Amino acid sequence: MKDKELDRQLNKMQDIEPRSEWVQETENDIIGSSSRSILSIFQFSFTRYATVAVLIMAMILGGVMLYQDNEAPINNSGTNEVKMDSLINSLQELSYSIDEMVEVKHLDNKAGQQVVSQGKKVAEAVEEVTKNNELDPQTEKTVASLKSDLERSTKNLQQKLYYQEAQRKLELFREQKENGILDEEKKEKIKEIKRLMEAEKYEEALLQLERISQ
Amino acid sequence: MSGHGNRVPRQKNLFDFMSIKKKFSKIYHQQVNNIYRFVYLKIDSHEVTEDLTAEIFQEFWKIFRKGLDPNSNQKKIKNEKAFLYHLARYKVADYYRAQPDNKQNLETDFEIEDQESDLEEEQHTKLQKQRLHQALRKIHDNYQDLIIMFYINELSIREIADSLEKSEGAVKTGLHRAREALKKELSSEEEE
Numbered sequence: 001m002k003d004k005e006l007d008r009q010l011n012k013m014q015d016i017e018p019r020s021e022w023v024q025e026t027e028n029d030i031i032g033s034s035s036r037s038i039l040s041i042f043q044f045s046f047t048r049y050a051t052v053a054v055l056i057m058a059m060i061l062g063g064v065m066l067y068q069d070n071e072a073p074i075n076n077s078g079t080n081e082v083k084m085d086s087l088i089n090s091l092q093e094l095s096y097s098i099d100e101m102v103e104v105k106h107l108d109n110k111a112g113q114q115v116v117s118q119g120k121k122v123a124e125a126v127e128e129v130t131k132n133n134e135l136d137p138q139t140e141k142t143v144a145s146l147k148s149d150l151e152r153s154t155k156n157l158q159q160k161l162y163y164q165e166a167q168r169k170l171e172l173f174r175e176q177k178e179n180g181i182l183d184e185e186k187k188e189k190i191k192e193i194k195r196l197m198e199a200e201k202y203e204e205a206l207l208q209l210e211r212i213s214q
Numbered sequence: 215m216s217g218h219g220n221r222v223p224r225q226k227n228l229f230d231f232m233s234i235k236k237k238f239s240k241i242y243h244q245q246v247n248n249i250y251r252f253v254y255l256k257i258d259s260h261e262v263t264e265d266l267t268a269e270i271f272q273e274f275w276k277i278f279r280k281g282l283d284p285n286s287n288q289k290k291i292k293n294e295k296a297f298l299y300h301l302a303r304y305k306v307a308d309y310y311r312a313q314p315d316n317k318q319n320l321e322t323d324f325e326i327e328d329q330e331s332d333l334e335e336e337q338h339t340k341l342q343k344q345r346l347h348q349a350l351r352k353i354h355d356n357y358q359d360l361i362i363m364f365y366i367n368e369l370s371i372r373e374i375a376d377s378l379e380k381s382e383g384a385v386k387t388g389l390h391r392a393r394e395a396l397k398k399e400l401s402s403e404e405e406e
Contacts, residue, residue: 006396006397006400009342009343009346010361010365011366012339012343013251013346013347014251014366014367016250016251016254016255017250018247018250018263018264018267019264023243023246026264026268026271027239029268030238030268030271030272030275031238031239031275145276149280152280
């Protein structure tokens with residue numbers, strides 16, 4: 001076969017393409033549309049969304065506790081395998097939901113802290129399940145990776161809450177400064193706090209702001 | 215510190231999930247056809263190719279999103295395209311490892327439907343594709359990868375080198391050999 005003819009034939013292979021419905025479905029499966037739809041139902045009302053997230057976490061915690069009550073090793077029981085699958089899916093969905101919560105512009109601090117606290121509890125419960133049950137290596141690896149995803153998502157949410165709260169307090173001090181009622185000592189401290197914010201030490205900045213607010 | 219005296223510092227470096235999704239979506243739509251084609255030419259079943267390609271992008275998404283998260287230890291993917299091919303090669307290899315007999319089935323599933331109504335030229339093209347696909351699947355795995363990446367999916371030598379973790383010189387030599395092997399396979403099929 002001549003080179004030109006081979007090139008022509010190889011070029012024709014570019015016609016091979018996936019079904020367009022499959023392309024769209026796969027993208028939705030991967031980057032998730034379910035949690036986004038929850039967000040749109042609640043019209044980005046974070047408090048209500050956080051309530052749903054806490055309920056999901058409570059369900060996961062309930063599922064995790066069921067394992068611990070069950071004496072049979074997870075990999076030896078078909079029912080447990082099904083339960084583990086649904087737990088894995090819920091954990092994945094939960095991380096995504098928390099990641100999306102971080103995107104909400106104005107988070108309700110109280111509701112957010114509730115999600116953070118429940119998220120930590122779920123991660124701890126998952127750790128317990130991994131310790132107390134004989135999971136097959138693949139499941140153990142998946143669960144460990146999902147647990148670390150959940151911890152990371154929760155940490156991100158916590159960071160966002162610290163940042164938001166610190167920013168809110170800084171705004172109050174800015175108003176005081178503009179009205180000429182901020183003393184020199186506090187002005188100096190605010191400068192220091194802003195440096196902490198620049199360095200992304202939001203928790204520390206918030207602690208200092210709370211101290212000078214008292 | 216910024217020069218804007220009384221301004222509150224802007225939030226920076228927090229996890230930006232929506233923009234990560236947008237970035238992923240862009241890469242996905244740019245690459246999904248190419249990765250699908252790469253897998254299909256090596257697997258030869260649309261059904262299996264759909265499953266494997268979905269798994270490749272799922273794995274890519276997990277690593278991609280972690281790589282862009284400042285709170286994760288995962289390193290950022292340097293070359294997304296090369297990394298996708300890297301994952302695709304492993305996924306195909308895993309698939310064959312799990313089904314050792316599968317590779318012996320070299321019957322292609324290019325559909326030759328409703329032959330009577332098809333124009334003669336279309337039929338001829340389909341047969342040529344079928345023959346080329348069969349020949350491609352008979353040459354060495356690494357040669358297949360090189361042919362698909364360079365001649366069909368049109369990756370650059372640099373991109374192939376990144377994906378295969380080889381030097382550009384080695385890719386060029388490999389491509390020359392792969393092309394010769396394919397030509398040889400096609401000639402022997404013509405003789406048969």
